[in-house]
Amino acid sequence: xxxxxxxxxxxxxxxxxxxxxxxxxxxxxxxxxxxxxxxxxxxxxxxxxxxxxxxxxxxxxxxxxxxxxxxxxxxxxxxxxxxxxxxxxxxxxxxxxxxxxxxxxxxxxxxxxxxxxxxxxxxxxxxxxxxxxxxxxxxxxxxxxxxxxxxxxxxxxxxxxxxxxxxxxxxxxxxxxxxxxxxxxxxxxxxxxxxxxxxxxxxxxxxxxxxxxxx
Amino acid sequence: xxxxxxxxxxxxxxxxxxxxxxxxxxxxxxxxxxxxxxxxxxxxxxxxxxxxxxxxxxxxxxxxxxxxxxxxxxxxxxxxxxxxxxxxxxxxxxxxxxxxxxxxxxxxxxxxxxxxxxxxxxxxxxxxxxxxxxxxxxxxxxxxxxxxxxxxxxxxxxxxxxxxxxxxxxxxxxxxxxxxxxxxxxxxxxxxxxxxxxxxxxxxxxxxxxxxxxxxxxxxxxxxxxxxxxxxxxxxxxxxxxxxxxxxxxxxxxxxxxxxxxxxxxxxxxxxxxxxxxxxxxxxxxxxxxxxxxxxxxxxxxxxxxxxxxxxxxxxxxxxxxxxxxxxxxxxxxxxxxxxxxxxxxxxxxxxxxxxxxxxxxxxxxxxxxxxxxxxxxxxxxxxxxxxxxxxxxxxxxxxxxxxxxxxxxxxxxxxxxxxxxxxxxxxxxxxxxxxxxxxxxxxxxxxxxxxxxxxxxxxxxxxxxxxxxxxxxxxxxxxxxxxxxxxxxxxxxxxxxxxxxxxxxxxxxxxxxxxxxxxxxxxxxxx
Amino acid sequence: xxxxxxxxxxxxxxxxxxxxxxxxxxxxxxxxxxxxxxxxxxxxxxxxxxxxxxxxxxxxxxxxxxxxxxxxxxxxxxxxxxxxxxxxxxxxxxxxxxxxxxxxxxxxxxx
Numbered sequence: 102x103x104x105x106x107x108x109x110x111x112x113x114x115x116x117x118x119x120x121x122x123x124x125x126x127x128x129x130x131x132x133x134x135x136x137x138x139x140x141x142x143x144x145x146x147x148x149x150x151x152x153x154x155x156x157x158x159x160x161x162x163x164x165x166x167x168x169x170x171x172x173x174x175x176x177x178x179x180x181x182x183x184x185x186x187x188x189x190x191x192x193x194x195x196x197x198x199x200x201x202x203x204x205x206x207x208x209x210x211x212x213x214x215x216x217x218x219x220x221x222x223x224x225x226x227x228x229x230x231x232x233x234x235x236x237x238x239x240x241x242x243x244x245x246x247x248x249x250x251x252x253x254x255x256x257x258x259x260x261x262x263x264x265x266x267x268x269x270x271x272x273x274x275x276x277x278x279x280x281x282x283x284x285x286x287x288x289x290x291x292x293x294x295x296x297x298x299x300x301x302x303x304x305x306x307x308x309x310x311x312x313x314x315x316x
Numbered sequence: 317x318x319x320x321x322x323x324x325x326x327x328x329x330x331x332x333x334x335x336x337x338x339x340x341x342x343x344x345x346x347x348x349x350x351x352x353x354x355x356x357x358x359x360x361x362x363x364x365x366x367x368x369x370x371x372x373x374x375x376x377x378x379x380x381x382x383x384x385x386x387x388x389x390x391x392x393x394x395x396x397x398x399x400x401x402x403x404x405x406x407x408x409x410x411x412x413x414x415x416x417x418x419x420x421x422x423x424x425x426x427x428x429x430x431x432x433x434x435x436x437x438x439x440x441x442x443x444x445x446x447x448x449x450x451x452x453x454x455x456x457x458x459x460x461x462x463x464x465x466x467x468x469x470x471x472x473x474x475x476x477x478x479x480x481x482x483x484x485x486x487x488x489x490x491x492x493x494x495x496x497x498x499x500x501x502x503x504x505x506x507x508x509x510x511x512x513x514x515x516x517x518x519x520x521x522x523x524x525x526x527x528x529x530x531x532x533x534x535x536x537x538x539x540x541x542x543x544x545x546x547x548x549x550x551x552x553x554x555x556x557x558x559x560x561x562x563x564x565x566x567x568x569x570x571x572x573x574x575x576x577x578x579x580x581x582x583x584x585x586x587x588x589x590x591x592x593x594x595x596x597x598x599x600x601x602x603x604x605x606x607x608x609x610x611x612x613x614x615x616x617x618x619x620x621x622x623x624x625x626x627x628x629x630x631x632x633x634x635x636x637x638x639x640x641x642x643x644x645x646x647x648x649x650x651x652x653x654x655x656x657x658x659x660x661x662x663x664x665x666x667x668x669x670x671x672x673x674x675x676x677x678x679x680x681x682x683x684x685x686x687x688x689x690x691x692x693x694x695x696x697x698x699x700x701x702x703x704x705x706x707x708x709x710x711x712x713x714x715x716x717x718x719x720x721x722x723x724x725x726x727x728x729x730x731x732x733x734x735x736x737x738x739x740x741x742x743x744x745x746x747x748x749x750x751x752x753x754x755x756x757x758x759x760x761x762x763x764x765x766x767x768x769x770x771x772x773x774x775x776x777x778x779x780x781x782x783x784x785x786x787x788x789x790x791x792x793x794x795x796x797x798x799x800x801x802x803x804x805x806x807x808x809x810x811x812x813x814x815x816x817x818x819x820x821x822x823x824x825x826x827x828x829x830x831x832x833x834x835x836x837x838x839x840x841x842x843x844x
Numbered sequence: 845x846x847x848x849x850x851x852x853x854x855x856x857x858x859x860x861x862x863x864x865x866x867x868x869x870x871x872x873x874x875x876x877x878x879x880x881x882x883x884x885x886x887x888x889x890x891x892x893x894x895x896x897x898x899x900x901x902x903x904x905x906x907x908x909x910x911x912x913x914x915x916x917x918x919x920x921x922x923x924x925x926x927x928x929x930x931x932x933x934x935x936x937x938x939x940x941x942x943x944x945x946x947x948x949x950x951x952x953x954x955x
Binding site: 109110124125128131135138140143146147151229230240244246248249252 | 408413414419482485518535
């Protein structure tokens with residue numbers, strides 16, 4: 102069979118070690134939630150300040166691309182859930198392929214996001230209220246809307262990128278048999294991170310793509 | 317005999333160690349170094365304030381000095397000191413464990429700390445920062461100083477704190493010795509649990525808001541620029557959401573130290589173990605509900621001011637529970653007056669002052685007068701120096717035998733404690749009077765009528781500095797000529813005294829079987 | 845965490861629910877829902893999705909209590925920060941001043 106993970110000297114037994122890894126990851130994700138909290142607060146406070154311009158800004162975003170990205174990320178989560186299952190059942194090849202599939206979904210998301218940003222920039226929209234768009238639309242709130250947009254989506258992009266990297270790395274380790282069914286908890290922990298990143302997007306999507314309708 | 321210090325002596329064995337004890341010692345040395353750096357900044361500030369106008373530094377230098385004094389003291393000393401120094405060293409031993417849950421991550425926190433410190437020092441040596449440790453926009457967005465690296469340094473340091481928090485909580489949940497329930501842990505472990513909760517929930521918020529300032533300062537993002545739709549108060553909300561709980565990060569570990577030393581030196585179990593344990597979590601959570609009291613005069617809505625004013629009162633309840641419990645523990649105990657307990661007495665006295673003035677400034681109507689005056693400065697120094705630093709020194713003396721295997725010199729210990737206490741009161745008590753009399757903080761010039769009290773405060777700072785220097789010198793000296801320490805010089809029942817001084821690399825020679833509580837003074841010590 | 849694999853039916857079922865909620869959220873937006881209700885529903889649906897992901901994909905349903913406590917506490921604090929900050933903005937009197945547009949034809953003052 103595949104590699105048995107090494108029991109570290111200070112842990113009583115392997116289930117304890119696995120539980121410690123899980124608890125540690127959840128605590129870390131708790132901190133990550135608070136990391137995003139400041140940015141979501143920024144958005145909420147400024148939307149309270151400038152409700153109409155924020156609504157217009159959201160309406161200006163591409164609903165199709167945003168929704169496609171939502172489906173992509175949710176599908177990525179689906180794939181990694183099956184990957185963890187596959188590894189627990191000893192189906193290593195499936196686990197590797199599904200993990201890589203999730204990573205691919207992440208890459209697809211990044212490509213689409215990059216495309217969206219490029220389009221904004223071609224319209225003269227840059228962070229800090231710089232660019233021709235803000236000359237044509239001089240109300241101050243436009244600047245903060247788009248800076249918040251770049252800030253929030255940019256921060257999320259960083260997390261997706263890190264997630265893609267870790268997924269690829271884990272797939273590699275599974276291929277090299279350093280993670281096998283007995284160490285499926287390691288893939289499960291990575292999947293926890295990915296699900297978190299997915300959850301953040303499920304909040305970003307309505308805030309930047311759905312809340313667009315005039316009263 | 318082989319112990320954790322001498323079983324391997326190469327530098328590489330220290331730099332690559334996964335031993336939580338060695339990591340703890342390296343952190344202790346690091347934070348002490350930065351205590352000295354921050355202290356030097358303070359001494360220069362006090363020298364400057366000998367006269368109402370220019371004394372020894374320029375106005376710009378003054379602004380940078382008070383900024384860096386705050387930044388260095390808060391993030392390079394007060395927040396890490398007890399958790400990374402004593403927490404790392406003692407948590408596993410107190411739980412009967414061989415190490416923390418994630419030893420390699422633990423070593424990483426030391427390196428992350430140093431990377432953060434170096435980035436910050438680079439900024440300091442270049443053009444520092446002059447915004448105050450609170451980095452308020454709009455000034456922090458436009459200052460000519462090198463706020464960027466200083467902010468990034470703090471951001472990096474935050475990761476060290478968060479990972480430590482994750483490590484400690486996981487350790488407490490998964491590595492307690494067989495038979496040790498949560499209610500059997502030494503109270504210091506509870507303090508570390510509480511502080512870890514705050515670190516995990518709060519520090520990321522600081523991280524993101526500092527990143528926002530970096531984007532504003534270095535890339536002109538204008539996130540808080542009203543001309544671009546921004547609102548500087550949003551910064552303040554997010555900043556203080558962390559920075560108020562941060563002060564509880566700075567006080568919970570000292571409170572844990574107090575719990576340990578009080579029981580040991582009074583040779584008595586705590587008046588109520590549960591009161592101390594639960595009030596720790598009371599402080600940890602209630603501390604998050606109060607941040608707006610830093611913003612009473614900022615333009616925040618009156619409605620919010622009302623909410624935060626009321627909520628701010630609640631935290632004092634938990635602190636009071638602890639103070640009464642400690643006092644009740646000392647009462648009718650078999651009290652052994654030694655240097656650690658002297659510092660604890662100083663703690664109790666000064667913490668009450670600091671805490672009561674905290675309740676006072678939490679009252680919105682009073683804070684309108686005191687905000688941004690030396691009254692606030694005195695209040696938080698009473699807590700941060702009078703309580704936190706004092707408890708750090710108490711811990712240093714209390715655990716010195718266990719960590720180093722040497723006894724400190726009791727006479728010099730007493731002398732140092734007296735000088736520190738008198739110097740502290742001399743430095744900061746006048747500042748209550750200055751602030752109440754209207755002297756603003758962070759001002760280079762002050763009105764002439766304040767000079768007398770300022771001179772008094774500066775004189776106090778010299779006594780305090782002398783006391784701390786005495787502590788440092790005599791402790792280091794004891795490393796060479798102090799008598800060898802026994803395993804349990806205090807006859808304490810707490811678990812870290814069950815192993816030799818200094819401990820062996822594996823913490824215990826045989827897996828400890830915990831058959832009594834950590835404060836069971838009614839039971840005799842085990843025969844060894 | 846190594847333990848029993850989850851049944852494929854459960855996995856597909858939970859993701860089916862998430863996809864469905866995505867569609868619901870989208871339909872509501874396309875239908876023109878606006879104002880406070882739009883925010884409440886959109887964020888509410890996102891929260892529901894987050895709960896489904898947490899319970900099933902992140903396996904909270906079969907996790908120990910310590911893990912569940914973490915997953916409950918963290919979002920509460922996110923809400924705390926957000927709510928009290930937004931309440932400040934909404935309860936300020938008088939309302940924030942209207943800021944005139946920047947005149948970009950004149951050079952900005954030096955720092």
